[in-house]
Amino acid sequence: MVNTHTHKQILDNLTGAVLVLDESLCIQYMNPAAEMLLEATARRLKDRPIEDWLSSSEEELAVLRQSLASGHPYSKREARLVTQTGRILTVDYSVNPVPEAGILLEIQARDRLIRIEREEELLARHASARVLVRGLAHEIKNPLGGIRGAAQLLDRELDREELHEYTHIIIEEADRLRHLVDRLLGPHTLPVMEQLNIHAVLEHVCSLINAETEGRIHIVRDYDPSIPEFEGARDQLIQAVLNIVRNAMQAMEESGTPDPTITLRTRALRQITLGAERHRLVCALEIIDNGPGIPEELADTLFYPMVSSRAQGSGLGLSIAQSIMNQHRGLIEFTSQPGQTRFNLFIPLESGNE
Template sequence: MLVNDMYKKILENLGTAVVLLDNQLFIQYMNPAAEMLLAASARQLSRRDIAEWFGTDADQVEGLRHSLRSGHPFTRREAKLRNQSEQMLTVDYTVNPLPMQQENWLLLEIEARDRLIRIEREEELLTRHASAQMLVRGLAHEIKNPLGGLRGAAQLLERELDDISLHDYTQVIIEEADRLRNLVDRMLGPRKLPDINDVNIHAILERVCSLVAAESGGSVELIRDYDPSIPEFRGDAEQLIQAVLNIVRNSMQALQTSHTQNPSIKLHTRTMRQITLGTEKHRLVCCVRIEDNGPGIPEELLSQVFYPMVSGRADGTGLGLSIAQSILNQHHGLIECDTRPGRTLFELFIPLELNHESVR
């Protein structure tokens, strides 16, 4: 009895989800880690068919049945499961047949992969953005030096020209040099350190809404879904306004140029707990979701939208999202994007405190 109690205590304290299925693929036991993963108690799922988790994925259910018949274990990587909250999960699971009274039962060990996949994706995103910024800074240095010399030479030449009508040509050189310098400065993003003060995220969003409403002339519906309990945090309000405005303005322009029926942009705020951004785990994070019902971002551009000079519009500079990502990085946060026809979603994650821990 003592041994059985010890085994039960071990199972109940495992971080890996463990589920026991009978020969009909009904759930007979699940440990607390499995209850948390599947968003349901063992009592709720008792005698429930495992096929409900896999939805229409008959191959996974057939794999379990084959293991029952053959007695052979197997492992599946990055499989899709659906928990009781209708949330799709990415998991690795191992199936081991257990002989029970002349018939096989199945022991499933399930490990959630979503968090690790998210860490890898965000780390890659941050690395790629940092690499792009380094490249831009190198190019900026190489471009701005000759531009300065070109501008200075044009000014000296203008002074030596007796014919006033020729000054138009030197002015073209000077103005184009200034335009290129300003473009390079915009590519570099904000160069000053953030002016850190207490910031209210909803004040920032309302400022952006007022600007976009004025620009769009009321042609785009702005929908708010705010969580008023989100506390203030330390940040640079002006830079955050710029970051959010760049994203919302992009959405507005996409809606207008695509002539979307009933165009709308939804701004949604919530807090999230124990969220990993890149390699750092934060206890509390503010999540701002900016969602529009436009045509979506072309698939070939999706992985590059945060690079400088990448734009889906013929008249776009491709700097708005790159600058927004730089600003969020300065606030220890990041921006993610998901899109499909009829829906584009940007998620801004901003830590509400800086007492974070490394996940490594």
């Protein structure tokens, strides 16, 4: 017969979070997986009521007590759980009443799965947009070449000087459109990879922004010096970061944000999934500004070409930045509300063949 000690050993070795609540809905047991999920030890949370760590409505708590009284199990999907450090998690949980013991609560974290789904959707949308842009660019550049060539031939045949002005306009506008298409396509050469330090990239961007704004934008540096060097394309990474920082700078200047501030924060994260690929070590760069924020209706299309929240924006900067990050096997995410917009850039620190 399996004894109580063996039962505890089995629960302790489960990868899913398991808790036992007494009839007052206070914690009596947590396995190690639950301690990791809640970021607190069983000793610290023992005898604490459920309201202290599970963000639930009175109705949900009433259902939990009813389950305890009736002995009927039930499940809840995508509930909000608040850890002891204040971090909010999205979880699924199952409630199983145990006679004369209380409730066995099984919790499955959903944040990682939700994040993977969101990132895969983001990468798929970006890839679809790139295919569309490449096809459109091909259809535009072919006739542009013909228009420009015809204008050059016509220019040679014209005798009257004042007519040359019109052919020059055609040639200049054809060149302008070709340049726009090239910008839509983003970097068209393979990146030159070298060992670099992310903080050297950021300091170069800071010097450019300070020169452009003459110190009107306050830049806060919050660097993690433990981040190792990695293989990347220096000029392209500078361009990606600069595009985002410059967008923030211009948005704050256009809106007249008081005390405009941009924070650059770096951290090293372990075991991070980007899309469908898991990385052992990732450089996380946060670019935070206190500007007006990004309109909610642009949230799903912000990285598309020609989409901008600014009146004078070209809508190319973020699309190019995302393409550059994709070349580094990373990606860009963002959250925004009035007074705080946060772009998160994730760059894997291990080499591609590691």
